[in-house]
Amino acid sequence: MSLPEDVKSCCAAVYSSDAVALLLGDSYHPGGAALTRRLAGLVKLRPGHRVADIASGPGATAWLLATEYDVAVDGVDFAAPAVQRAERMSKRLGLSDRVRFHVGDAERIPLPDNGFDAVLTECAFCTFTDKATAAAEVARILRPGGRIGLADVTVGDSGLPDELSTLAAWVACVADARSVGQYRAILDGAGLATIHAESHDSALVRMLDQVEARVHLMRMTQKERIVAAGINVDDVLNFMDIVRRAISDGLLGYALIVAEKG
Numbered sequence: 210m211s212l213p214e215d216v217k218s219c220c221a222a223v224y225s226s227d228a229v230a231l232l233l234g235d236s237y238h239p240g241g242a243a244l245t246r247r248l249a250g251l252v253k254l255r256p257g258h259r260v261a262d263i264a265s266g267p268g269a270t271a272w273l274l275a276t277e278y279d280v281a282v283d284g285v286d287f288a289a290p291a292v293q294r295a296e297r298m299s300k301r302l303g304l305s306d307r308v309r310f311h312v313g314d315a316e317r318i319p320l321p322d323n324g325f326d327a328v329l330t331e332c333a334f335c336t337f338t339d340k341a342t343a344a345a346e347v348a349r350i351l352r353p354g355g356r357i358g359l360a361d362v363t364v365g366d367s368g369l370p371d372e373l374s375t376l377a378a379w380v381a382c383v384a385d386a387r388s389v390g391q392y393r394a395i396l397d398g399a400g401l402a403t404i405h406a407e408s409h410d411s412a413l414v415r416m417l418d419q420v421e422a423r424v425h426l427m428r429m430t431q432k433e434r435i436v437a438a439g440i441n442v443d444d445v446l447n448f449m450d451i452v453r454r455a456i457s458d459g460l461l462g463y464a465l466i467v468a469e470k471g
């Protein structure tokens with residue numbers, strides 16, 4: 210397996226690329242805004258709360274939380290280009306007084322101790338190379354009684370087929386995903402006690418359907434953009450077939466987990 214810093218850089222580069230923007234659109238996690246709202250409800254966001262979105266990606270979750278829940282949001286992501294784009298968009302949306310984005314590593318979060326009522330991390334914890342340290346960092350920035358809402362890819366107990374253990378699969382949030390029990394144990398080890406978990410495997414299937422539809426449409430209407438973004442359509446479709454099979458075999462799923470700092 211590659212070195213942790215290589216995995217992080219590769220993941221950050223891929224997620225700030227045009228190719229991913231073309232394939233995924235605005236939402237980089239299964240379930241889109243609906244599952245973000247579900248998570249916001251489960252962590253009990255209230256007006257005036259301070260929230261951290263760890264691995265904030267393009268920024269859509271931070272803007273949704275600020276506008277719909279009247280909270281202040283600090284987004285942190287390893288990918289500098291994505292953070293800069295999100296900062297510019299915050300200004301354009303007139304939200305820069307309440308939504309800020311920072312370049313940073315989930316394993317060294319550039320935010321103060323005990324400063325947050327809630328932390329969200331969507332479809333990203335599975336890519337963190339040192340999950341125990343990332344969980345400890347979340348515990349450090351949460352106030353006592355604050356909650357983390359984790360949305361992530363999950364694996365079954367028998368693990369994954371070899372073709373889903375590559376660096377590409379890691380970046381696609383699959384290779385280093387864990388079972389719900391393992392995520393809970395990692396959070397628990399950092400003093401974050403799980404109070405709720407629920408499965409949303411169908412959200413993963415819907416996301417694959419959406420990406421596949423985008424790929425087919427782009428292949429017909431935007432061939433040059435696909436080429437310019439360096440997307441190999443056959444590779445993408447082949448990878449998605451493998452993921453689809455893993456979901457239907459019960460090897461892959463998606464879950465929300467909510468834990469509280471004691």
Ligand SMILES: C[S@@+](CC[C@H](N)C(=O)[O-])C[C@H]1O[C@@H](n2cnc3c(N)ncnc32)[C@H](O)[C@@H]1O
Nearest residue numbers: 221224237238264265266286287314315331333
């Ligand atoms: C699948 S995207 C999810 C983005 C966003 N949470 C969303 O749901 O739209 C994964 C994100 O994790 C970020 N990431 C990966 N490793 C990270 C790390 N160690 N620290 C901070 N961000 C990281 C990537 O740059 C990418 O933006």
